Amino acid sequence: MTQHPTAEERRPANDGPKAAARNRAALVAAAREVYAEHGLDAPLSGIARRAGVGQGVLYRHFPDRAAVANAVLEENVREVEQAAAAATANLAGVLGVLTWHLTESAAFIGLLHADRTGGRPDGVHAHASALSDRVARSLRGHLTDGHRLGASDDLMLAVAMVSGAVTGPTRGERERRALAAWRLLGVEVGPVRPFGG
């Protein structure tokens, strides 16, 4: 009679190095969802659980809770940068992509509020400032002479304002409010969609 391990005995699969990347992606995705549902202060354990991994894995990939938030934001910023770098890019189009991230990602909202003094986990703030700069750089490149938001500072201020407009409402409301906000600012915005979407 051969013996085979029962389900209870079988150790969780260790898929080797391949799994590492997969786990990291799952964690970032889970974090994005959890942040959307429970805010940036949500327990890390919930993120690990939703990602389907142990707590240890989270710590293997991210040294602390700030690193998790940064990873989520990093993704958003990178997409905006890619949109800005595209051959056919123009300001309206990039703002459309940016607006999409504002409406889809609760964590991204407030990114542009980088100098904030309180309430955010340490480390998030520091990195956020750098990310905010990257967004500013991406937009600045497409700012044409004579644009209503002539100064780069005005442009980022406007982004912060739109961000304020979508803070709070449920996801469904956000796009409507974002577009209304841009309209109040007299700025033309391209279709609200992810880069390449």
Next chain:
Amino acid sequence: MTQHPTAEERRPANDGPKAAARNRAALVAAAREVYAEHGLDAPLSGIARRAGVGQGVLYRHFPDRAAVANAVLEENVREVEQAAAAATANLAGVLGVLTWHLTESAAFIGLLHADRTGGRPDGVHAHASALSDRVARSLRGHLTDGHRLGASDDLMLAVAMVSGAVTGPTRGERERRALAAWRLLGVEVGPVRPFGG
């Protein structure tokens, strides 16, 4: 089993019932400061400490953490209402007072983001929605025909946008950014000052 204070020693002064009102005011003031420094999730113990009272006093005056936040917001809203009710009030003047509160009170920032779904302590949200309505009512009364923000909804959206503009920066920066934000919106705003100030 139950408690045994262990402290048969001295006991800090008990200023009697007279102190009640004073303590409540001290708590609200302390909360305002703590919120500004550490955000709405700051430990209640810190608020009590800064107010110079025991933890129990805080709970005597406010049943839960939402009640503390509500008390702080209530003060802000009341001032805006008073400004709106003044005989000589006009929209620009009321917005000036409103803007002052946005720049001075971190807790007030985001009040107009009432429908937010996550991350805020329960109960804050519910009351915030009502407070937001009171602000809307106060402003609406002074909205003149043909104003750039003709619809009341646009007006509150604009307030939320300015709120976004001042979220994050240190206090010194806020007034400058708030005024810049109103300028981008093409809205005239009176002097930024407290009601009666």
Next chain:
Amino acid sequence: MTQHPTAEERRPANDGPKAAARNRAALVAAAREVYAEHGLDAPLSGIARRAGVGQGVLYRHFPDRAAVANAVLEENVREVEQAAAAATANLAGVLGVLTWHLTESAAFIGLLHADRTGGRPDGVHAHASALSDRVARSLRGHLTDGHRLGASDDLMLAVAMVSGAVTGPTRGERERRALAAWRLLGVEVGPVRPFGG
């Protein structure tokens, strides 16, 4: 904001998952002792301390204080059921085992007082009622025709009465009083001993 362990120092041993079962058992045993010494309302922290584990471990194994008490009672009831299920079981023998548990386990005393309305932590009561039923079922099976406690209700009432007789006295006294109580009831009881003991 959140936690900062402050303790970059040493850290007690973590015996790994193997310890889980051991810890749970240690907690139940510790709870039994603590209940005996300080009653059902004793602080959970004391139970964790006596079990030699951190507070968190207690909460990992038992969601709330009711669950701890239930786990302790569960053990008592299971032993009675096993005694009743034994091939050679008869009423006197089962009552002997039951009596042993009454005299040894302060938490078990009062289990049969299930409908109590006040003073017990919520949840204990609910489960206690079910446990009481299991005891009743175990005894009923051995109730012979013409027994002095002919009705099953009378039998459980008698158990409650004996329980009352042993409530309070120190452990040494309990067995004596329990036997005296059964004698007053005119019921024959086998040797007072644990099942299999």
Next chain:
Amino acid sequence: MTQHPTAEERRPANDGPKAAARNRAALVAAAREVYAEHGLDAPLSGIARRAGVGQGVLYRHFPDRAAVANAVLEENVREVEQAAAAATANLAGVLGVLTWHLTESAAFIGLLHADRTGGRPDGVHAHASALSDRVARSLRGHLTDGHRLGASDDLMLAVAMVSGAVTGPTRGERERRALAAWRLLGVEVGPVRPFGG
């Protein structure tokens, strides 16, 4: 225009020494109710509130929580003593009065469990032992030769057993169970009623 204090300004009536006795009685009555509803560990503040007096008054009359419980028990015992001292008293009658107190007073239940080691506020236990002795003395005087519970110890054991029988059930159930318990013990009990009732 004469002035009269508004309701807000009027200080609570100070009815002088007369009120003292009234307050004490109100506190004991309130304690009895609160104990029945929430158990012996109920907050003292609730007792004061239900008595309609400030917390300070409670502490004026009773030095600590044990004193409150003792005062409640004292009343019960005194009634039993009075029943025992009555000219026409006999054992059945006194047991009827005793039983009434068992069924009516949650605090009285368990009094006869005097040697209990844990869970009760310190000081209750000590006094309870003395009270228990007074009950024993009251009953002993009416124990006739040849009674089923010939020894005084048996008599008090029986009382403890009946006490166990009524611990837990809702008030409505208690009298029924108490009578059933006495029946199982083969003891005749007079009408269950307060002394003089």
Next chain:
DNA sequence: AATGAATGAGGATTCATTCAT
């Protein structure tokens, strides 16, 4: 490389008790 148990500090909340008025 993953798991998930354990630790333990921190923050919330509740009362017993004191005391100025």
Next chain:
DNA sequence: GATGAATGAATCCTCATTCAT
């Protein structure tokens, strides 16, 4: 003599983080 606010210790409970396996 009464009131009820204040104090603050104790307990509950929740996570961030570590680490044996």
